[in-house]
Amino acid sequence: MTLEEVRQLLEADVIPGSDLNQTDVTMACGADLMSDVLAHIKAGALLLTGLTHPQVVRTAEMAGVKALCFVRGKRPSSETVSLAASNGIPLMTTELPMFESCGRLYSAGLPGCTNGG
Secondary structure (H helix, E strand, C coil): CEHHHHHHHCCCEECCCCCCCCCECCCEEECCCHHHHHHHCCCCCEEEECCCCHHHHHHHHHHCCCEEEECCCCCCCHHHHHHHHHCCCCEEECCCCHHHHHHHHHHCCCCECCCCC
8 A cells, every 4th residue: 555545544644844755555553652663563564653752763763664654633843753854754644543543544455564464
């Protein structure tokens, strides 16, 4: 699924400075504990989270995450946006809660990280 398709499904806004570039993601993971991300996410995944601090980007980079989507209308700080841009990690934000965001993506055929690869 492309990040543009994800954006449409989640009615998300692209954070200025991010470029979706028709990037594909093969699975998604929703987590607010970065230890869970490191333990369970697979490279190439989309991470949905309510955390917006720069450590999220650092964790995403270490884990090979392709893109981040902030849920519940959360907006990242300029430091987080700059760090993501310098690491080539696109950012989006949706007003939807995490449960509904993950459900919409799963219903559209995007698997979770436990069964997606």
